[in-house]
Amino acid sequence: LDNGLALTPPMGWLSWERFRCNVDCKNDPDNCISERLYMKMADLMVTEGFKDAGYEYVNIDDCWPSMERDSEGRLVADPLRFPSGIKALAHYVHSKGLKLGIYEDFGSKTCAGYPGSEFYMETDAKTFASWDVDMVKFDGCNSDPKDMPYGYPVMEHFLNMTGRPILFLCQWPGYLVGKGVKSNYALIAKSCNLWRNFGDVTDSWPSVLGIVDYYGNNHGNFSYFAKPGAWNDPDMLVVGDFGLSYYQQQAQFGMWALFAAPLMMSVDLRSVTPEAKAILLNKNIIAINQDPLGNQAVRLFEVPGSISVWVKKLALPKPGTVAIGILNKDDAGVPVKYKTSFQDLGFTNKGGYSVTEAFENKPMGSFALSQAFTISVDPTSLFMMIAQPRP
Numbered sequence: 001l002d003n004g005l006a007l008t009p010p011m012g013w014l015s016w017e018r019f020r021c022n023v024d025c026k027n028d029p030d031n032c033i034s035e036r037l038y039m040k041m042a043d044l045m046v047t048e049g050f051k052d053a054g055y056e057y058v059n060i061d062d063c064w065p066s067m068e069r070d071s072e073g074r075l076v077a078d079p080l081r082f083p084s085g086i087k088a089l090a091h092y093v094h095s096k097g098l099k100l101g102i103y104e105d106f107g108s109k110t111c112a113g114y115p116g117s118e119f120y121m122e123t124d125a126k127t128f129a130s131w132d133v134d135m136v137k138f139d140g141c142n143s144d145p146k147d148m149p150y151g152y153p154v155m156e157h158f159l160n161m162t163g164r165p166i167l168f169l170c171q172w173p174g175y176l177v178g179k180g181v182k183s184n185y186a187l188i189a190k191s192c193n194l195w196r197n198f199g200d201v202t203d204s205w206p207s208v209l210g211i212v213d214y215y216g217n218n219h220g221n222f223s224y225f226a227k228p229g230a231w232n233d234p235d236m237l238v239v240g241d242f243g244l245s246y247y248q249q250q251a252q253f254g255m256w257a258l259f260a261a262p263l264m265m266s267v268d269l270r271s272v273t274p275e276a277k278a279i280l281l282n283k284n285i286i287a288i289n290q291d292p293l294g295n296q297a298v299r300l301f302e303v304p305g306s307i308s309v310w311v312k313k314l315a316l317p318k319p320g321t322v323a324i325g326i327l328n329k330d331d332a333g334v335p336v337k338y339k340t341s342f343q344d345l346g347f348t349n350k351g352g353y354s355v356t357e358a359f360e361n362k363p364m365g366s367f368a369l370s371q372a373f374t375i376s377v378d379p380t381s382l383f384m385m386i387a388q389p390r391p
Ligand SMILES: OC[C@@H]1[C@H](O)[C@H](O)[C@@H](O)CN1C(=S)Nc1ccc(F)cc1
Pocket: 016, 061, 062, 110, 111, 112, 139, 141, 171, 199, 200
């Protein structure tokens, strides 16, 4: 969507995967969906260095509103859980130099059964702008997927008419998967700054691999529609949660960097471990994700159940630079040894490449174009290197 926003993939924090629809503030005040939770996470994004690393959105998801709209048909935040209101919360988040995201749904109700935006899109767009909200995630539950190619552009129009720059996250293509309705990615990229095109991530390695496979298969060639202002969204990061091993957390972070995905953490920043924090703050990997060229990685090939090789073109530190990821899905004990050369990978720079391992920023030396080299990739891990063309 050409609204001047998201020129690089958005970065931030989103409550859903880690906090879900916990509305029991009476018995669980520290973890329920409330203004206190978002204010706390905003505070920690600043004090723990996430803001400095580029994370800027603090996003509310489902379950925030009252079950009833007001007499003017406007959405109202739950008064017990958001007593100050969304506008005050937005101002608090802005006072920290961050941005606030909110959630609604194209249908009659949200996925969790809260009031949806159907028949209220103009009202809701105006309400969000009046609250100084910076991003809207527009879900697709309880709606007819056939209406989405008409409805999502209309919501974008209403948001645009408010005159406030608001990042628009569409769930549109994700609801067309398996419905026999082909996604029109040209129209989607014209109407949305980012779009979820597959199922919800959960806190598990199989869930992450399912998304990786979908992106590798690239049905409808959606990866070619990624560009500044328009991004494929493989859903949240679960780095720092419970289900992934250290190396699997590193692998998700690296793969999302290669996807040019929004980097939306869904983690309790009050208890994130130093290891998980180091992954989330890895400057080298964030630079791959935020590269100004806005190219999304494609999978060159895959050995089923074993390694797959992914390439993302970069503009920095100089044109011709590429990030190369080698993902090993194999969980049978020993590392997989992968022998190749830049020529075998389809590269052509006559001077060869100088290579750095990306996670630890360790120089690997220079390789002539046809020079063979072997990479050892540990089980359920990602090896990531940056290759710069040599003159
Ligand atoms: O309720 C909101 C929640 C989150 O916003 C996700 O990111 C969205 O993809 C939608 N969503 C959920 S749980 N959607 C959903 C997930 C599984 C299901 F069987 C029915 C609905």
